[in-house]
Amino acid sequence: SIGVHQTEEIQSSFTREHSSIIANSPLSIINTLYGKVNNSTTGEDANIEEDIEIKKKKIFLFACSSEALTKRLRSKTFHAILRQEIAYFDDPNNNTGALCTRLATEASAVQGATGIRIGLMLKNFASLGVGIILAFMFSWQLTLLILGFIPFLVVGSFLERYLATGFASKDKKLFEDVGKVTVESIQNIRTVVQLTKEDYFYKKYCSFLEIPYRSSIKRAYVFGLSFALANSVLYFMLAALFRLGAYLLIKNTVSFKDILSCLGCILFGAQSVGHTVSTSPDYTKAVNAAEKIFEFLNRKPIMDNSSRDGDDIPNFNGQLEFNGVDFIYPNRPESIILRNFKLKIQAGQQVALVGTSGSGKSTVIQLIERFYDANIGQLLIDSKDIRNLNLQWYRSQIGIVSQEPVLFDMSIRENIAYGNNSRNDIPMEEIIEAAKNANIHDFIQKLPQGYETNCGTKGTQLSGGEKQRIAIARALIRNPKILLFDEATSALDSENEKIVQQALDHAKKNRTSITIAHRLSTIQNADMICVLHNGDIVESGTHQELLALHSHYYQLALGKLR
Ligand SMILES: Nc1ncnc2c1ncn2[C@@H]1O[C@H](COP(=O)(O)OP(=O)(O)O)[C@@H](O)[C@H]1O
Ligand SMILES: [Mg+2]
Known part of the structure:
Protein backbone atom coordinates (compact mmCIF):
# COMPACT_ATOMS: atom_id res chain seq x y z
CA SER A 1 0.00 0.00 0.00
CA ILE A 2 2.99 2.26 0.52
CA GLY A 3 3.61 1.82 -3.20
CA VAL A 4 0.13 3.10 -4.01
CA HIS A 5 0.65 6.19 -1.87
CA GLN A 6 4.06 6.73 -3.37
CA THR A 7 2.82 6.66 -6.96
CA GLU A 8 0.28 9.36 -6.18
CA GLU A 9 2.95 11.51 -4.61
CA ILE A 10 5.34 10.96 -7.49
CA GLN A 11 2.54 11.74 -9.93
CA SER A 12 1.76 15.03 -8.33
CA SER A 13 5.34 16.12 -8.02
CA PHE A 14 5.97 14.90 -11.54
CA THR A 15 3.29 17.16 -12.99
CA ARG A 16 5.11 20.14 -11.69
CA GLU A 17 8.69 19.04 -12.24
CA HIS A 18 7.89 17.72 -15.68
CA SER A 19 6.42 20.93 -16.94
CA SER A 20 9.28 22.93 -15.55
CA ILE A 21 11.85 20.63 -17.13
CA ILE A 22 10.09 20.75 -20.49
CA ALA A 23 9.76 24.48 -20.22
CA ASN A 24 13.31 25.17 -19.26
CA SER A 25 15.42 22.67 -21.14
CA PRO A 26 15.46 24.20 -24.63
CA LEU A 27 16.30 27.54 -23.11
CA SER A 28 19.25 26.14 -21.28
CA ILE A 29 20.40 24.29 -24.36
CA ILE A 30 20.26 27.43 -26.44
CA ASN A 31 21.91 29.35 -23.65
CA THR A 32 24.67 26.79 -23.36
CA LEU A 33 25.18 26.87 -27.09
CA TYR A 34 25.28 30.61 -27.01
CA GLY A 35 27.55 30.53 -24.02
CA LYS A 36 29.93 28.27 -25.94
CA VAL A 37 29.98 30.68 -28.86
CA ASN A 38 30.64 33.49 -26.47
CA ASN A 39 33.34 31.69 -24.52
CA SER A 40 35.20 30.67 -27.61
CA THR A 41 35.53 34.34 -28.50
CA THR A 42 36.40 35.66 -25.04
CA GLY A 43 37.65 32.58 -23.16
CA GLU A 44 36.84 33.33 -19.51
CA ASP A 45 36.90 29.80 -18.08
CA ALA A 46 39.31 30.65 -15.29
CA ASN A 47 36.79 32.79 -13.45
CA ILE A 48 34.33 29.99 -12.82
CA GLU A 49 35.94 28.60 -9.66
CA GLU A 50 36.18 32.00 -8.10
CA ASP A 51 32.54 32.54 -8.96
CA ILE A 52 31.46 29.37 -7.13
CA GLU A 53 33.41 30.44 -4.05
CA ILE A 54 31.59 33.79 -3.92
CA LYS A 55 28.26 32.06 -4.48
CA LYS A 56 28.88 29.76 -1.50
CA LYS A 57 29.57 32.69 0.78
CA LYS A 58 26.51 34.49 -0.46
CA ILE A 59 24.26 31.49 0.19
CA PHE A 60 25.75 31.06 3.64
CA LEU A 61 25.08 34.66 4.66
CA PHE A 62 21.56 34.64 3.27
CA ALA A 63 20.77 31.37 5.03
CA CYS A 64 22.07 32.69 8.35
CA SER A 65 20.03 35.84 8.10
CA SER A 66 16.82 33.98 7.32
CA GLU A 67 17.31 31.53 10.21
CA ALA A 68 17.84 34.45 12.55
CA LEU A 69 14.70 36.08 11.20
CA THR A 70 12.62 32.97 11.83
CA LYS A 71 13.90 32.77 15.36
CA ARG A 72 13.12 36.40 16.01
CA LEU A 73 9.64 36.18 14.50
CA ARG A 74 8.85 33.12 16.58
CA SER A 75 9.89 34.64 19.87
CA LYS A 76 8.14 37.91 19.05
CA THR A 77 4.95 36.09 18.15
CA PHE A 78 5.01 34.06 21.34
CA HIS A 79 5.61 37.20 23.33
CA ALA A 80 2.67 38.82 21.59
CA ILE A 81 0.44 35.82 22.34
CA LEU A 82 1.20 36.12 26.05
CA ARG A 83 0.32 39.79 25.98
CA GLN A 84 -3.18 39.39 24.59
CA GLU A 85 -6.14 40.02 26.86
CA ILE A 86 -8.00 37.00 28.27
CA ALA A 87 -11.03 37.68 26.04
CA TYR A 88 -8.78 37.00 23.03
CA PHE A 89 -8.38 33.41 24.16
CA ASP A 90 -12.15 33.00 24.57
CA ASP A 91 -12.43 33.21 20.79
CA PRO A 92 -12.52 29.64 19.41
CA ASN A 93 -10.29 30.77 16.52
CA ASN A 94 -7.51 31.39 19.01
CA ASN A 95 -7.55 28.12 20.90
CA THR A 96 -4.41 26.29 21.96
CA GLY A 97 -4.08 24.12 18.87
CA ALA A 98 -4.60 26.95 16.43
CA LEU A 99 -2.12 29.24 18.16
CA CYS A 100 0.52 26.50 18.44
CA THR A 101 0.17 25.56 14.79
CA ARG A 102 0.41 29.18 13.80
CA LEU A 103 3.52 29.63 15.91
CA ALA A 104 5.13 26.54 14.40
CA THR A 105 4.27 27.01 10.73
CA GLU A 106 4.02 30.70 10.02
CA ALA A 107 7.39 31.79 11.32
CA SER A 108 9.16 29.18 9.25
CA ALA A 109 7.02 29.77 6.17
CA VAL A 110 8.31 33.33 6.09
CA GLN A 111 11.68 31.86 5.13
CA GLY A 112 10.23 31.34 1.67
CA ALA A 113 10.41 35.08 1.09
CA THR A 114 13.70 35.75 2.80
CA GLY A 115 17.30 34.80 2.63
CA ILE A 116 18.50 33.20 -0.54
CA ARG A 117 15.07 33.57 -2.20
CA ILE A 118 15.06 37.34 -1.87
CA GLY A 119 18.60 37.40 -3.15
CA LEU A 120 17.68 35.25 -6.14
CA MET A 121 14.64 37.34 -6.95
CA LEU A 122 16.59 40.56 -6.80
CA LYS A 123 19.20 39.01 -9.03
CA ASN A 124 16.58 37.78 -11.44
CA PHE A 125 14.85 41.11 -11.77
CA ALA A 126 18.17 42.85 -12.23
CA SER A 127 19.05 40.30 -14.91
CA LEU A 128 15.84 41.03 -16.75
CA GLY A 129 16.47 44.76 -16.69
CA VAL A 130 20.06 44.47 -17.84
CA GLY A 131 19.07 41.91 -20.47
CA ILE A 132 16.48 44.24 -22.00
CA ILE A 133 18.79 47.25 -22.05
CA LEU A 134 21.54 45.28 -23.77
CA ALA A 135 19.05 43.76 -26.20
CA PHE A 136 17.90 47.24 -27.22
CA MET A 137 21.49 48.11 -28.01
CA PHE A 138 21.83 45.14 -30.35
CA SER A 139 18.48 45.38 -32.14
CA TRP A 140 15.59 47.57 -31.17
CA GLN A 141 13.16 45.91 -33.59
CA LEU A 142 13.62 42.47 -32.10
CA THR A 143 13.50 43.79 -28.56
CA LEU A 144 10.26 45.64 -29.16
CA LEU A 145 8.74 42.46 -30.55
CA ILE A 146 9.73 40.61 -27.41
CA LEU A 147 8.45 43.32 -25.12
CA GLY A 148 5.09 42.82 -26.81
CA PHE A 149 5.04 39.36 -25.30
CA ILE A 150 5.82 40.57 -21.80
CA PRO A 151 2.17 41.29 -20.85
CA PHE A 152 1.33 37.63 -21.59
CA LEU A 153 4.23 36.52 -19.45
CA VAL A 154 3.06 38.74 -16.64
CA VAL A 155 -0.53 37.54 -16.92
CA GLY A 156 0.70 33.93 -16.89
CA SER A 157 2.74 34.36 -13.76
CA PHE A 158 0.03 36.44 -12.13
CA LEU A 159 -2.47 33.66 -12.77
CA GLU A 160 -0.10 31.20 -11.24
CA ARG A 161 0.48 33.36 -8.22
CA TYR A 162 -3.22 33.95 -7.78
CA LEU A 163 -3.98 30.24 -7.82
CA ALA A 164 -1.23 29.52 -5.33
CA THR A 165 -2.42 32.26 -2.96
CA GLY A 166 -5.94 30.91 -2.82
CA PHE A 167 -4.64 27.51 -1.92
CA ALA A 168 -2.14 28.77 0.62
CA SER A 169 -4.66 30.57 2.83
CA LYS A 170 -7.08 27.65 2.67
CA ASP A 171 -4.27 25.32 3.67
CA LYS A 172 -3.42 27.39 6.70
CA LYS A 173 -6.93 27.22 8.08
CA LEU A 174 -6.99 23.47 7.56
CA PHE A 175 -3.72 22.92 9.36
CA GLU A 176 -4.98 24.97 12.27
CA ASP A 177 -7.97 22.65 12.47
CA VAL A 178 -5.63 19.67 12.49
CA GLY A 179 -3.66 21.29 15.28
CA LYS A 180 -6.85 21.84 17.26
CA VAL A 181 -7.77 18.16 17.14
CA THR A 182 -4.28 17.02 18.10
CA VAL A 183 -3.83 19.34 21.04
CA GLU A 184 -7.34 18.79 22.31
CA SER A 185 -7.11 15.01 22.28
CA ILE A 186 -3.59 14.78 23.72
CA GLN A 187 -4.27 17.35 26.39
CA ASN A 188 -7.38 15.48 27.50
CA ILE A 189 -6.00 12.01 26.94
CA ARG A 190 -7.55 10.63 30.13
CA THR A 191 -11.03 11.72 29.16
CA VAL A 192 -10.54 10.54 25.60
CA VAL A 193 -9.44 7.09 26.74
CA GLN A 194 -12.12 6.87 29.38
CA LEU A 195 -14.86 7.71 26.88
CA THR A 196 -13.15 5.28 24.43
CA LYS A 197 -13.11 8.04 21.85
CA GLU A 198 -9.66 7.15 20.48
CA ASP A 199 -11.07 5.96 17.16
CA TYR A 200 -13.29 8.99 16.84
CA PHE A 201 -10.39 11.40 17.27
CA TYR A 202 -8.15 9.33 15.02
CA LYS A 203 -10.74 9.41 12.24
CA LYS A 204 -11.36 13.10 12.76
CA TYR A 205 -7.62 13.75 12.50
CA CYS A 206 -7.34 11.66 9.33
CA SER A 207 -10.32 13.36 7.74
CA PHE A 208 -8.74 16.74 8.38
CA LEU A 209 -5.48 15.54 6.87
CA GLU A 210 -7.34 14.26 3.83
CA ILE A 211 -8.59 17.72 2.83
CA PRO A 212 -5.23 19.47 2.49
CA TYR A 213 -3.92 16.34 0.80
CA ARG A 214 -6.71 16.35 -1.81
CA SER A 215 -6.29 20.05 -2.37
CA SER A 216 -2.55 19.71 -2.79
CA ILE A 217 -3.07 17.02 -5.43
CA LYS A 218 -5.48 19.32 -7.20
CA ARG A 219 -3.03 22.13 -6.84
CA ALA A 220 -0.25 20.08 -8.36
CA TYR A 221 -2.29 19.67 -11.55
CA VAL A 222 -3.51 23.24 -11.72
CA PHE A 223 -0.10 24.52 -10.87
CA GLY A 224 1.61 22.32 -13.43
CA LEU A 225 -0.86 23.41 -16.10
CA SER A 226 -0.55 27.11 -15.40
CA PHE A 227 3.20 26.79 -15.18
CA ALA A 228 3.29 25.13 -18.59
CA LEU A 229 1.00 27.78 -20.07
CA ALA A 230 3.04 30.61 -18.66
CA ASN A 231 6.17 29.08 -20.09
CA SER A 232 4.71 28.22 -23.48
CA VAL A 233 4.48 31.93 -24.12
CA LEU A 234 8.28 31.83 -24.32
CA TYR A 235 8.14 29.49 -27.33
CA PHE A 236 5.71 31.63 -29.23
CA MET A 237 8.01 34.49 -28.51
CA LEU A 238 11.00 32.55 -29.82
CA ALA A 239 9.13 31.60 -32.99
CA ALA A 240 8.23 35.23 -33.66
CA LEU A 241 11.75 36.30 -32.86
CA PHE A 242 13.36 33.87 -35.31
CA ARG A 243 10.94 34.88 -38.05
CA LEU A 244 11.57 38.59 -37.64
CA GLY A 245 15.27 37.97 -37.18
CA ALA A 246 15.47 36.10 -40.47
CA TYR A 247 13.53 38.86 -42.22
CA LEU A 248 15.79 41.59 -40.86
CA LEU A 249 18.84 39.57 -41.79
CA ILE A 250 17.71 39.23 -45.39
CA LYS A 251 17.01 42.96 -45.47
CA ASN A 252 20.52 43.49 -44.11
CA THR A 253 19.16 45.69 -41.31
CA VAL A 254 20.99 43.75 -38.62
CA SER A 255 23.99 41.45 -38.66
CA PHE A 256 23.85 37.80 -37.67
CA LYS A 257 26.01 38.55 -34.64
CA ASP A 258 23.59 41.22 -33.42
CA ILE A 259 20.62 38.85 -33.70
CA LEU A 260 22.46 36.23 -31.73
CA SER A 261 23.55 38.73 -29.09
CA CYS A 262 20.06 40.19 -28.81
CA LEU A 263 18.59 36.72 -28.51
CA GLY A 264 21.11 35.83 -25.84
CA CYS A 265 20.35 38.90 -23.76
CA ILE A 266 16.62 38.33 -23.98
CA LEU A 267 16.92 34.66 -23.12
CA PHE A 268 19.09 35.58 -20.21
CA GLY A 269 16.41 37.89 -18.88
CA ALA A 270 13.50 35.61 -19.74
CA GLN A 271 15.07 32.68 -17.99
CA SER A 272 15.42 34.80 -14.87
CA VAL A 273 11.73 35.60 -14.98
CA GLY A 274 10.94 31.90 -15.37
CA HIS A 275 13.05 31.20 -12.33
CA THR A 276 11.22 33.75 -10.26
CA VAL A 277 7.85 32.43 -11.34
CA SER A 278 8.77 28.86 -10.45
CA THR A 279 9.62 29.84 -6.86
CA SER A 280 6.47 31.92 -6.51
CA PRO A 281 4.25 29.44 -4.57
CA ASP A 282 6.70 29.30 -1.69
CA TYR A 283 7.09 32.98 -1.98
CA THR A 284 3.35 33.58 -1.91
CA LYS A 285 2.97 31.33 1.09
CA ALA A 286 5.74 33.24 2.79
CA VAL A 287 4.24 36.62 2.01
CA ASN A 288 0.90 35.40 3.33
CA ALA A 289 2.49 34.11 6.50
CA ALA A 290 4.43 37.32 6.96
CA GLU A 291 1.24 39.35 6.49
CA LYS A 292 -0.49 37.29 9.15
CA ILE A 293 2.42 37.55 11.56
CA PHE A 294 2.74 41.29 11.23
CA GLU A 295 -1.00 41.72 11.51
CA PHE A 296 -0.80 39.79 14.76
CA LEU A 297 2.31 41.56 16.05
CA ASN A 298 0.62 44.88 15.36
CA ARG A 299 -2.56 43.84 17.14
CA LYS A 300 -2.85 46.08 20.14
CA PRO A 301 -4.29 44.00 22.98
CA ILE A 302 -7.31 45.70 24.53
CA MET A 303 -5.56 45.10 27.82
CA ASP A 304 -1.83 44.41 27.79
CA ASN A 305 -1.04 41.65 30.30
CA SER A 306 2.64 42.51 30.46
CA SER A 307 2.08 46.23 30.89
CA ARG A 308 3.83 48.07 33.70
CA ASP A 309 2.28 51.39 32.80
CA GLY A 310 0.04 53.04 35.34
CA ASP A 311 0.24 53.66 39.03
CA ASP A 312 1.28 51.54 41.98
CA ILE A 313 -0.51 52.21 45.25
CA PRO A 314 2.19 52.88 47.86
CA ASN A 315 0.45 51.69 51.02
CA PHE A 316 -1.93 49.25 49.47
CA ASN A 317 -4.75 48.20 51.81
CA GLY A 318 -6.77 45.85 49.65
CA GLN A 319 -10.04 47.73 49.57
CA LEU A 320 -12.42 46.96 46.71
CA GLU A 321 -15.49 48.64 45.38
CA PHE A 322 -17.76 47.71 42.48
CA ASN A 323 -19.48 50.90 41.47
CA GLY A 324 -22.55 50.11 39.36
CA VAL A 325 -20.76 47.63 37.11
CA ASP A 326 -22.39 46.16 34.01
CA PHE A 327 -20.48 43.35 32.39
CA ILE A 328 -20.87 41.35 29.19
CA TYR A 329 -18.41 38.71 27.97
CA PRO A 330 -17.05 39.99 24.64
CA ASN A 331 -17.59 36.62 22.94
CA ARG A 332 -21.21 36.39 24.07
CA PRO A 333 -22.62 39.86 23.58
CA GLU A 334 -26.24 38.76 23.87
CA SER A 335 -26.23 38.01 27.60
CA ILE A 336 -25.62 40.58 30.30
CA ILE A 337 -23.81 38.83 33.14
CA LEU A 338 -23.60 41.61 35.75
CA ARG A 339 -26.17 44.40 35.97
CA ASN A 340 -25.55 47.53 37.98
CA PHE A 341 -23.42 45.48 40.35
CA LYS A 342 -22.56 47.26 43.60
CA LEU A 343 -20.30 45.83 46.28
CA LYS A 344 -17.97 47.49 48.72
CA ILE A 345 -15.35 45.43 50.52
CA GLN A 346 -13.30 47.01 53.30
CA ALA A 347 -9.61 46.27 53.73
CA GLY A 348 -9.17 43.07 55.73
CA GLN A 349 -12.82 42.10 55.38
CA GLN A 350 -13.74 38.48 54.74
CA VAL A 351 -16.49 38.32 52.20
CA ALA A 352 -18.30 35.30 50.82
CA LEU A 353 -20.21 35.10 47.57
CA VAL A 354 -22.92 32.48 47.29
CA GLY A 355 -25.60 31.83 44.75
CA THR A 356 -26.81 29.33 42.21
CA SER A 357 -24.48 28.11 39.52
CA GLY A 358 -24.22 30.63 36.69
CA SER A 359 -25.23 33.58 38.83
CA GLY A 360 -21.95 35.37 38.09
CA LYS A 361 -19.75 34.63 41.09
CA SER A 362 -16.65 33.62 39.13
CA THR A 363 -17.21 36.57 36.83
CA VAL A 364 -16.85 38.91 39.81
CA ILE A 365 -13.55 37.21 40.68
CA GLN A 366 -12.31 37.54 37.09
CA LEU A 367 -13.14 41.23 37.10
CA ILE A 368 -11.16 41.65 40.31
CA GLU A 369 -8.20 39.93 38.65
CA ARG A 370 -8.75 42.28 35.74
CA PHE A 371 -9.03 39.51 33.20
CA TYR A 372 -11.83 41.61 31.77
CA ASP A 373 -12.89 45.22 32.15
CA ALA A 374 -16.34 46.41 33.13
CA ASN A 375 -18.47 47.68 30.25
CA ILE A 376 -20.23 50.27 32.38
CA GLY A 377 -19.29 51.50 35.84
CA GLN A 378 -16.02 51.21 37.67
CA LEU A 379 -14.10 48.83 39.83
CA LEU A 380 -12.21 50.85 42.41
CA ILE A 381 -9.16 49.47 44.18
CA ASP A 382 -8.26 51.58 47.21
CA SER A 383 -10.49 54.25 45.60
CA LYS A 384 -8.52 54.16 42.34
CA ASP A 385 -9.95 52.96 39.04
CA ILE A 386 -8.50 49.54 38.30
CA ARG A 387 -7.83 50.60 34.71
CA ASN A 388 -5.31 53.19 35.87
CA LEU A 389 -3.22 50.76 37.88
CA ASN A 390 0.02 49.08 36.90
CA LEU A 391 -1.36 45.71 35.88
CA GLN A 392 1.73 43.68 36.71
CA TRP A 393 2.02 45.26 40.13
CA TYR A 394 -1.70 44.94 40.81
CA ARG A 395 -1.86 41.25 39.92
CA SER A 396 1.12 40.57 42.16
CA GLN A 397 -0.99 41.80 45.09
CA ILE A 398 -3.62 39.14 44.50
CA GLY A 399 -3.52 35.46 45.37
CA ILE A 400 -6.04 33.11 43.87
CA VAL A 401 -6.99 29.50 44.47
CA SER A 402 -9.60 28.06 42.19
CA GLN A 403 -11.51 24.81 42.01
CA GLU A 404 -9.10 23.18 39.57
CA PRO A 405 -5.62 24.29 40.57
CA VAL A 406 -3.13 24.29 37.71
CA LEU A 407 0.36 23.18 38.63
CA LYS A 481 -3.21 41.78 50.11
CA ILE A 482 -6.25 40.23 48.46
CA LEU A 483 -7.02 36.53 48.45
CA LEU A 484 -9.58 35.03 46.11
CA PHE A 485 -10.98 31.54 46.54
CA ASP A 486 -13.23 30.28 43.80
CA GLU A 487 -14.84 27.07 45.08
CA ALA A 488 -11.45 26.02 46.39
CA THR A 489 -12.83 23.13 48.42
CA SER A 490 -15.79 22.13 46.25
CA ALA A 491 -14.03 19.28 44.48
CA LEU A 492 -12.71 17.68 47.66
CA ASP A 493 -14.04 14.93 49.89
CA SER A 494 -15.00 15.97 53.40
CA GLU A 495 -11.73 14.74 54.95
CA ASN A 496 -9.60 16.76 52.54
CA GLU A 497 -12.00 19.63 52.69
CA LYS A 498 -11.39 19.98 56.41
CA ILE A 499 -7.61 20.08 55.98
CA VAL A 500 -7.79 22.56 53.11
CA GLN A 501 -10.36 24.63 54.96
CA GLN A 502 -8.00 24.95 57.91
CA ALA A 503 -5.31 26.15 55.55
CA LEU A 504 -7.70 28.65 54.00
CA ASP A 505 -8.84 30.02 57.35
CA HIS A 506 -5.23 30.47 58.33
CA ALA A 507 -4.42 32.21 55.05
CA LYS A 508 -7.29 34.67 55.31
CA LYS A 509 -5.97 36.29 58.48
CA ASN A 510 -5.07 39.97 58.05
CA ARG A 511 -6.10 40.03 54.41
CA THR A 512 -9.03 41.03 52.31
CA SER A 513 -10.55 37.80 51.11
CA ILE A 514 -13.36 36.85 48.82
CA THR A 515 -14.56 33.29 49.03
CA ILE A 516 -16.95 31.59 46.68
CA ALA A 517 -18.34 28.52 48.32
CA HIS A 518 -20.62 25.77 47.29
CA ARG A 519 -21.18 24.40 50.76
CA LEU A 520 -22.47 27.12 53.02
CA SER A 521 -20.93 25.49 56.08
CA THR A 522 -17.51 26.76 54.97
CA ILE A 523 -18.43 30.45 54.97
CA GLN A 524 -20.60 30.83 58.03
CA ASN A 525 -17.97 32.90 59.81
CA ALA A 526 -17.52 35.42 57.00
CA ASP A 527 -17.90 39.11 57.90
CA MET A 528 -20.31 39.56 55.04
CA ILE A 529 -22.12 37.07 52.86
CA CYS A 530 -23.52 38.25 49.53
CA VAL A 531 -26.15 36.25 47.69
CA LEU A 532 -25.92 36.62 43.93
CA HIS A 533 -28.82 36.02 41.65
CA ASN A 534 -28.69 36.68 37.89
CA GLY A 535 -25.70 38.96 38.20
CA ASP A 536 -27.01 41.02 41.05
CA ILE A 537 -26.61 40.96 44.84
CA VAL A 538 -30.08 40.22 46.15
CA GLU A 539 -29.18 40.17 49.83
CA SER A 540 -26.12 40.56 52.05
CA GLY A 541 -25.26 40.33 55.71
CA THR A 542 -23.94 37.82 58.21
CA HIS A 543 -25.02 34.22 58.35
CA GLN A 544 -27.49 34.85 61.18
CA GLU A 545 -28.92 37.99 59.59
CA LEU A 546 -29.50 36.30 56.28
CA LEU A 547 -31.08 33.24 57.82
CA ALA A 548 -33.46 35.51 59.70
CA LEU A 549 -34.59 37.03 56.39
CA HIS A 550 -36.11 33.70 55.36
CA SER A 551 -35.40 34.51 51.75
CA HIS A 552 -32.75 33.54 49.16
CA TYR A 553 -30.02 32.58 51.60
CA TYR A 554 -32.44 30.61 53.69
CA GLN A 555 -33.54 28.70 50.61
CA LEU A 556 -29.92 28.09 49.65
CA ALA A 557 -29.17 26.81 53.12
CA LEU A 558 -32.07 24.39 52.87
CA GLY A 559 -30.71 23.29 49.52
CA LYS A 560 -33.86 24.30 47.72
CA LEU A 561 -32.30 26.69 45.25
CA ARG A 562 -29.71 24.27 44.00
N1 LIG B 1 -15.52 33.16 29.25
C1 LIG B 1 -16.85 33.26 29.16
N2 LIG B 1 -17.41 33.63 28.00
C2 LIG B 1 -18.75 33.75 27.88
N3 LIG B 1 -19.61 33.52 28.86
C3 LIG B 1 -19.13 33.14 30.05
C4 LIG B 1 -17.72 32.98 30.25
N4 LIG B 1 -17.53 32.58 31.53
C5 LIG B 1 -18.76 32.50 32.09
N5 LIG B 1 -19.72 32.82 31.22
C6 LIG B 1 -21.16 32.89 31.48
O1 LIG B 1 -21.39 33.83 32.50
C7 LIG B 1 -22.40 33.41 33.39
C8 LIG B 1 -21.89 33.47 34.82
O2 LIG B 1 -20.84 32.57 34.94
P1 LIG B 1 -19.98 32.41 36.25
O3 LIG B 1 -19.58 33.75 36.72
O4 LIG B 1 -18.90 31.46 35.96
O5 LIG B 1 -21.03 31.76 37.24
P2 LIG B 1 -20.81 31.10 38.66
O6 LIG B 1 -19.36 31.15 38.98
O7 LIG B 1 -21.66 31.90 39.56
O8 LIG B 1 -21.32 29.71 38.53
C9 LIG B 1 -22.79 32.01 32.96
O9 LIG B 1 -24.02 32.09 32.30
C10 LIG B 1 -21.70 31.58 32.03
O10 LIG B 1 -22.22 30.78 31.01
MG1 LIG C 1 -17.93 29.66 39.19
Missing part, protein backbone atom coordinates in the same frame (compact mmCIF):
# COMPACT_ATOMS: atom_id res chain seq x y z
CA PHE A 408 3.25 23.26 36.19
CA ASP A 409 5.34 20.28 35.17
CA MET A 410 8.16 20.95 37.61
CA SER A 411 9.11 20.32 41.22
CA ILE A 412 6.88 21.19 44.18
CA ARG A 413 9.48 23.71 45.32
CA GLU A 414 9.42 25.50 41.96
CA ASN A 415 5.65 25.39 41.79
CA ILE A 416 5.39 27.15 45.13
CA ALA A 417 8.18 29.60 44.32
CA TYR A 418 6.35 30.55 41.11
CA GLY A 419 3.86 32.41 43.26
CA ASN A 420 6.37 35.13 43.87
CA ASN A 421 8.31 36.65 41.00
CA SER A 422 9.40 39.79 42.76
CA ARG A 423 12.67 37.99 43.46
CA ASN A 424 14.61 35.35 41.57
CA ASP A 425 15.78 33.37 44.55
CA ILE A 426 13.09 32.54 47.05
CA PRO A 427 14.81 31.22 50.18
CA MET A 428 13.88 27.64 51.10
CA GLU A 429 12.72 28.80 54.55
CA GLU A 430 10.02 30.95 52.96
CA ILE A 431 8.83 28.09 50.79
CA ILE A 432 8.63 25.80 53.80
CA GLU A 433 6.84 28.50 55.76
CA ALA A 434 4.23 28.86 53.02
CA ALA A 435 3.87 25.09 52.81
CA LYS A 436 3.36 24.87 56.57
CA ASN A 437 0.70 27.56 56.44
CA ALA A 438 -0.99 25.65 53.65
CA ASN A 439 -1.02 22.43 55.69
CA ILE A 440 1.09 20.57 53.14
CA HIS A 441 4.60 20.61 54.63
CA ASP A 442 4.24 17.29 56.46
CA PHE A 443 3.00 15.57 53.34
CA ILE A 444 5.84 16.94 51.20
CA GLN A 445 8.44 15.87 53.73
CA LYS A 446 7.22 12.29 53.60
CA LEU A 447 7.77 12.12 49.84
CA PRO A 448 11.03 10.36 48.90
CA GLN A 449 12.23 13.40 46.97
CA GLY A 450 10.59 15.94 49.28
CA TYR A 451 10.30 19.40 47.78
CA GLU A 452 12.03 18.23 44.60
CA THR A 453 9.18 15.85 43.71
CA ASN A 454 7.85 16.55 40.24
CA CYS A 455 4.16 17.44 40.07
CA GLY A 456 3.68 15.98 36.58
CA THR A 457 1.88 17.69 33.72
CA LYS A 458 -0.93 19.78 35.20
CA GLY A 459 -0.11 18.21 38.57
CA THR A 460 -1.57 14.83 37.61
CA GLN A 461 0.78 13.01 39.98
CA LEU A 462 -0.86 14.48 43.09
CA SER A 463 -4.30 14.12 44.61
CA GLY A 464 -6.85 16.92 44.47
CA GLY A 465 -6.36 17.94 48.08
CA GLU A 466 -2.57 17.96 47.75
CA LYS A 467 -2.69 20.03 44.59
CA GLN A 468 -5.07 22.43 46.24
CA ARG A 469 -2.80 22.93 49.24
CA ILE A 470 0.24 23.48 47.02
CA ALA A 471 -1.82 26.08 45.15
CA ILE A 472 -2.59 27.72 48.49
CA ALA A 473 1.11 27.76 49.39
CA ARG A 474 1.78 29.31 45.99
CA ALA A 475 -0.83 32.00 46.67
CA LEU A 476 0.57 32.64 50.16
CA ILE A 477 4.21 33.03 49.20
CA ARG A 478 3.48 36.24 47.33
CA ASN A 479 2.04 37.62 50.57
CA PRO A 480 -0.98 39.04 48.78
